Amino acid sequence: MDEGTAYEDAQADALSAPTGAEEALRAPARADGAARRVLMLGATGYIGGRLVPRLLNGGYRVRLLTRSAGRIDPLPWASRVEIVTGDATDPDAVNGAMDGVDVVYHLVHSLASGDDFARLDRTITENVAHGAARGDVGRIIYLGGLHPEGVELSRHLASRKEVGEILLGSGVPTLVLRAGVVIGSGSASFEMVRHLTEVLPYMPAPRWVRNRIQPIAVRDVLHYLLAAARVDRSISRAVDIGGPDVLRYGQMMNGYAIEAGLPQRGIAALPVLTPRLASLWVGLVTPVPPRIARPLVESLQHPCVMRDHAIDGIIPRPPDGLTGYRAAVRLALGRIEIDEVETSWVDATVSRAPSDPLPSDPDWAGRTVFTDRRRRATSAGPDAVWPVISRIGGENGWYSAPLLWALRGWADRLMGGVGLQRGRRSRTRLAKGDAVDVWRVEAIEPGRMLRLRAEMRVPGSAWLELGVDARPGGAEYWQRAVFFPRGLSGRLYWLAMLPFHGLIFTGMVSRIVADAESGRLSRSDR
The missing domain is CATH 3.40.50.720 (NAD(P)-binding Rossmann-like Domain)
Known part of the structure; x- marks a missing residue:
């Protein structure tokens, strides 16, 4: 859906x-x-x-x-x-x-x-x-x-x-x-x-x-x-x-x-x-x-x-x-x-009450939300892309800029957060509620979509969603980062992270698609 x-x-x-x-x-x-x-x-x-x-x-x-x-x-x-x-x-x-x-x-x-x-x-x-x-x-x-x-x-x-x-x-x-x-x-x-x-x-x-x-x-x-x-x-x-x-x-x-x-x-x-x-x-x-x-x-x-x-x-x-x-x-x-x-x-x-949003409300209505959306067509089928998605985090890494991910984890630990040290329970399987480094699996549709909720220290609420859709001759990989800022600090945080998002999220798309097309799952699985 x-x-x-x-x-x-x-x-x-x-x-x-x-x-x-x-x-x-x-x-x-x-x-x-x-x-x-x-x-x-x-x-x-x-x-x-x-x-x-x-x-x-x-x-x-x-x-x-x-x-x-x-x-x-x-x-x-x-x-x-x-x-x-x-x-x-x-x-x-x-x-x-x-x-x-x-x-x-x-x-x-x-x-x-x-x-x-x-x-x-x-x-x-x-x-x-x-x-x-x-x-x-x-x-x-x-x-x-x-x-x-x-x-x-x-x-x-x-x-x-x-x-x-x-x-x-x-x-x-x-x-x-x-x-x-x-x-x-x-x-x-x-x-x-x-x-x-x-x-x-x-x-x-x-x-x-x-x-x-x-x-x-x-x-x-x-x-x-x-x-x-x-x-x-x-x-x-x-x-x-x-x-x-x-x-x-x-x-x-x-x-x-x-x-x-x-x-x-x-x-x-x-x-x-x-x-x-x-x-x-x-x-x-x-x-x-x-x-x-x-x-x-x-x-x-x-x-x-x-x-x-x-x-x-x-x-x-x-x-x-x-x-x-x-x-x-x-x-x-x-x-x-x-x-x-x-x-x-x-x-x-989602609207559940009179005070909540409706599709007919103007674009400027509702709480502020920042998103980073990326898509990439691939000759690999969904059955090749999904295993790469489902092995993200832990020892398998995040498919891009490992130093930046490590720095973010260390910073989170210094602020009293969970950092990257808890990894994940299984290298090959994920279920709703599983911890994945600084994230938690909020929803998963095997073969289709993985949604992670951030548990790192951030001035707001953040999610990362990765998925794959079947297309003629292959598939389309897509990912979406969503951030609800809290106050001015949340807005400044998003702006400060934009240059890093460009490196991290672009790298994730390229590496996930490349691994799917080559049949690799991650470097540690070679």
């Missing part, structure tokens, strides 16, 4: 069964006995992509309006939805998609489109409002932004507020849920916190770093959105939603540092750092695109805390209560317990 298939299968399994809370929010039947139909705008966005499978599990029939059906195809629930191809800026496309719809989720936000995002969102929202009124829709649900009253709002929050007002003025029962910073892997606001904290041991920040913010876990946002479809039509209003913790932005960063196993960061609030300069700084340090980072940074100029808890009288809280900030960070990091460490880089990228 290849990486992509494993990802999709595991994700489909994770999303196929509703949780107990979601089961309680199953769709009520329509008067004619049919399942209620939902129209989703923004299904490939961060929230939409996580809400759709929960609506399906809740018994709703889901229709999507999208400009590109191809973006839906990779998602595990694609075959279970009705796809209407069209642009939400086109009134005719929106009107057609509204036919027979009971509930509309308006989750389109155009930040990524650039400085014109407010006008674009206004046009789309007016189309949705008119189409819903014309189509006799029973409920509009919109996820807006938590904001204070009586102050000049940022462009981003002013646009969110305007969209909510347009929908509330449509004459269709509308529930506007106003949320602050959403905590989950893939959320742009969370990715800013993640990367700023991991990269910077000390952070110069604008004064807004002292503002109070009420973050909310993505699973709680989904709870409210799913329950909103069942709210009585007599209710049409905007309500605030938030998690149980009210924190300063600096406290959010240091809370992330604790959960990620990093030292707490020094943060200096500088009055001279304007939102524009701060957004440029965020764009330089994090992978979040500047066109998204700047509106988000501007939105942090004012405190964003719930004004009241009116939502509790409309939608009950989740049965287990709202998720605290640090618990939400643990979920976003793939850690159920504080001290639990991921044991597989494959598992670390």
Whole structure:
């Protein structure tokens, strides 16, 4: 099974069964006995992509309006939805998609489109409002932004507020849920916190770093959105939603540092750092695109805390209560317990919860990962390549730069690590769990793939994968090194090792292929 298939299968399994809370929010039947139909705008966005499978599990029939059906195809629930191809800026496309719809989720936000995002969102929202009124829709649900009253709002929050007002003025029962910073892997606001904290041991920040913010876990946002479809039509209003913790932005960063196993960061609030300069700084340090980072940074100029808890009288809280900030960070990091460490880089990228990655998330979302990939075609067959792979390490060596491997082993021993001295149990056979010098066999598919997890002292988590695929007339040998850095030291470590990787990994490919073609297993086996 290849990486992509494993990802999709595991994700489909994770999303196929509703949780107990979601089961309680199953769709009520329509008067004619049919399942209620939902129209989703923004299904490939961060929230939409996580809400759709929960609506399906809740018994709703889901229709999507999208400009590109191809973006839906990779998602595990694609075959279970009705796809209407069209642009939400086109009134005719929106009107057609509204036919027979009971509930509309308006989750389109155009930040990524650039400085014109407010006008674009206004046009789309007016189309949705008119189409819903014309189509006799029973409920509009919109996820807006938590904001204070009586102050000049940022462009981003002013646009969110305007969209909510347009929908509330449509004459269709509308529930506007106003949320602050959403905590989950893939959320742009969370990715800013993640990367700023991991990269910077000390952070110069604008004064807004002292503002109070009420973050909310993505699973709680989904709870409210799913329950909103069942709210009585007599209710049409905007309500605030938030998690149980009210924190300063600096406290959010240091809370992330604790959960990620990093030292707490020094943060200096500088009055001279304007939102524009701060957004440029965020764009330089994090992978979040500047066109998204700047509106988000501007939105942090004012405190964003719930004004009241009116939502509790409309939608009950989740049965287990709202998720605290640090618990939400643990979920976003793939850690159920504080001290639990991921044991597989494959598992670390598989989605099991709302806070985990989806294929539709942007490229810049998720934790930082460095890879070194190499391939080489060979006239030798897989049955000749695999024995060379399976004898790696121990007395057989690592097929390249023995002095560099020895130096790395000595360095590891000096740092209190295992070094290269433990070798391997058998020169010819490997099994899951076996030690191989500074590595541990994490997975093995005989004749196909060997995955080793590093047990050396490194500022992060590392894996080395070696494999062979059959090809006409021979085979293709491939190897992949994967490294999840921890903090700035992890990134610097990878950069420092790049010249050595060029020597070591290139040499490994050449020697393994040459030994397979010549029939040699290793020098010690001659």
